[in-house]
Amino acid sequence: LLSLEYSDGIDCLCSCLSGHQATYxxxxxxxxxxxxxVCMVETHRSLPFHRIEFWNGLHFERAALDAIGLRIYLGHDGVICPGVSAEGKTVEVHEVKLSIAHLNGIHTLHVVPCWCRGPRQAKQDMVEQLIRARLFPATLSNPTTAYTIELLEHWHLESLQSKKSTWDYWQALCQKSAKGVDRVRVSGRYTAFLRAGRQWRVLKMLIRSGQAHAIDKHLPTNRWPGSVVVVCPACPEPEFNLQENWEELLSNPEHRYKFILWHGTDGMFKTYLKVKRRDKDDDSLLSGQAFFPTREDWEKYCADHSEIEQNGPCPSYDKMHKIHNMNDREVSGLSAVCCIRHSIFAARGMVDLKLGEKY
Ligand SMILES: [Zn+2]
Ligand SMILES: [Zn+2]
Ligand SMILES: [Zn+2]
Ligand SMILES: [Zn+2]
Incomplete structure (x- = not known):
């Protein structure tokens, strides 16, 4: 490993015969x-997130491709836009400084947008141009931070498979940040990453469920419109997996059992929510499209059914309410409906519990 701290040929003349020292x-x-x-920039036109080192005469130190002149050109497969070069101005006039997070850390790079459609349109097209370059912007207006698609895919997989929290993932990434990146400042960009990650998950759900392609018109009519959840493929569902004459067969005891839908409901108190400061504009991106109903539907349902006596005959019921009625909890748990034969949660089948098992 120590031998890796040095490279043969360092500080000799570069093989490009330009007369420059090979120090990178x-x-x-x-x-x-x-x-x-010069050679380092040329060989990394399509590899802008590689980490490079500079030989200072005694040892290697971290360097940055951006500092030695690498620019990311959008819209023309890595080549500078003819609209920019035709203007005769220097590229610096057009370039935008971006903080870009990739699998190997956070980089500061200058991006030159495509100006083919004029300067005003270039600003408006920035988000689209970044996404076409596989860079997911942190915001939709004047983005200064972006995440590579590879990073978001990796983070998504890590959070689902390794159960790693976004906070830990982001802090590890900050540790790997390239030279020229203010690590304290980027660690404060955690909320921006959290927000972009949330958008990423929703966009992937819309694509995977087929909603991005308006799949509803091909689905059974009893499904919730716009739903992104996986519906149990084995449970009986008209227009999906039942034979044409299933209604006629219902009266036949030999066949009736095939058409029964077995649903179960249970509560879970570990999924409580503590009282927190909340952004009043923090609306759901999938209101009613996944496992929870819309807030309006749910509040209306509770208001319409407020007279239901929720204290059942179970002697532990009151005790359970007391245990789970801690003052710091806004939601005491959740209750969910799933098909009990295949354990698949039902669309719009979950609700927050307010007090013990009460909703
Ligand atoms: Zn060279
Ligand atoms: Zn490289
Ligand atoms: Zn262009
Ligand atoms: Zn099922």
Whole structure:
């Protein structure tokens, strides 16, 4: 491992015969011969997130591709937009400084948008241009931060498979940040990453469920419109997995059992929500499209059924209410409906519990 701290050929003349010293090496290229800064930029036009090092005469130190002149050109497969070069002004007039998070850390890079449709349109098209370049912007207006699609896919997988929290994921990424990145400042960008991650999950759900392609018109009519949840494929459902004459067969005891839908409901008190400061504009991005009903539907349902006596005959009922009625909890748990033969949760089948098992 110690031998990796040095590279043969460092500080000699670069093989490009330009007369420059070969003082840079790349840590992410599988084979990387030391080279000069010009060659380093040229070989990394389509690899802008590689981490590079500079030989200072005694040891290697972190360097940045942006600092030695690498720019990301949008809209023309990595080549500078003819609209920018035709203006005769320097590229610096058009470039935008972006903080870009990738699998190997957070980088500061300058991006030159496509100006083919004029300067005003270039600003409006920025989000689209970034996404076409596989960079997901943190905001939709004048983005200064972006995440690579590879990073968001990796984070999504880590959170689902390894159960890693977004906070831990982001802090690890900040530790790996490239030279020139203010680590304290980027660690404060956690909320922006959280927000972009939330949008990413919703967009993936809309695509995977087919809603992005308006799939509802091909689905059974009893499904919730716009729903992104996976419906149990094995439970009987008209227009989906039942034979044409299923209604006629209902009267036949030999067949009736095939058409029974077995649903079960249970509560879970570990999924409580503590009282927190909340952004009043923090609306659901999937209101009623997934496992919870819309807030309006739910409040109306509770108001219409407020007279139901919720203290059942069970002697532990009151005791349970007391245990779960802690002052710091806004929601004492949740109750969910699932098909009991296949354990698949039902669309709009979950509700928040307010007090013990009460809703
Ligand atoms: Zn490289
Ligand atoms: Zn060179
Ligand atoms: Zn262009
Ligand atoms: Zn089922």
């Amino acid at each position: 090496r790349c840590l992410d290229c599988y084979t990387s011969k030391p080279c000069c800064s």
